[in-house]
Amino acid sequence: MDTAVNRDLFLEKLNALNEQTIVFIFLQKIFSEVVSAKIECNTPLDYRRLKRFDVLKINDKEKLIAPLKPGETNIQYYVTNEELYSILHETHTRIGHGGRIRMLKELQAKYKNITYEVVMLYLNLCKQCQMKYSAPKKGIVVKPMVSSELNSRCQVDLIDLQSNRDGEYKFIMVYQHHLTKFVRQRPLKTKRAEEVVHNVLSIFLTFGAPAILQSDNGREFSNQVISQICAMCKDVEIVHGKPRHSQTQGSVERANQNIQNMLTAWMNDNDRNKYM
Template structure:
């Protein structure tokens, strides 16, 4: 192996082939080769075989450890042409889809939420209570002056006495006052369940 400086770059001779390398310094003695256009595909392909469909990050690390001018765009282009990697990526994306909750009967599952309108209040009314049936998407809205448990509970009782209490009443976790109301209603209406979490869209 023969090493010498040629202009701004260093040249190394390996088995009679001259290869351009990144300049070495006292701090950095790791040799990184410049890849020619002719060798680019083969080098990326070899790295791909080494990581074994290991993905873009592993390919990038493998190549960046040895070569100076292999860009992320080049790696992405090669990676996008591999059918196996694309199928694996599609499978992982499918797993992110949340299956919606489906109701089979009217008034089986309903959700209640408060919409805060304090910055755009209408006189004394600063909140809207949104009550919705999951199956029919039928919505009942009530104007509220406050989000106190007593006021919310009185409106829910009015809805329940008109349409009946749902088997499951879902409420947004972030609304503490609504949660207090739901807990009170479970004492009044036997069979109501509380689902903690944000309503599905």
């Protein structure tokens, strides 16, 4: 399966970033200068190199790193031009095609010379990310709901995955605690009332029933579903969001979108049609 970012295209555009490319291409020359300076430090260049760089031997291979200050344990490596693409690709895939903030946080914790510009170049070439960002935006939360106690309000919704089904499973039910934003997910074969109610009640048995259960006005929460839940949990108040108005469902809507994007990207990256 093709990768989300074409390696040759990425390196071609990287070379256009002249000031960035120098950092990666000349690392081998810098590495040699640092090794020599550690043996004999005489010139101003030697001192500058040792102030900024060090060499660490790992499994019989020497790597260029940032010098550690007293008490520091986190090693930051310098990435060469040959390593750059595979590191970006591995990191981006591992975090489920996360955005620039998470990508930079992951990379800069381990690597010294991967810059914002290089990360943005990679992300702008990622087909999966471009598909995600081109999707229609959901409504924005304009008046947040405030919860002060666990289980005071929970939200539930369904993600339609019929285009990426896993055998008989076509939907994912997302149940979120409003206060903690803790999310539970359950795969569903259908949107029939019996199956929805069974999974909602199994979560109630684990975490307790909420005082308020928020849902949208979709068919998956029809009168039959509501009546069954109310019959078994008489203290639960069912609250509907307004039709075609997602403000009251903002948190769970964002969770739905993130889950769907990450799951679809993972299935595509791994060439799989199963999420169970």
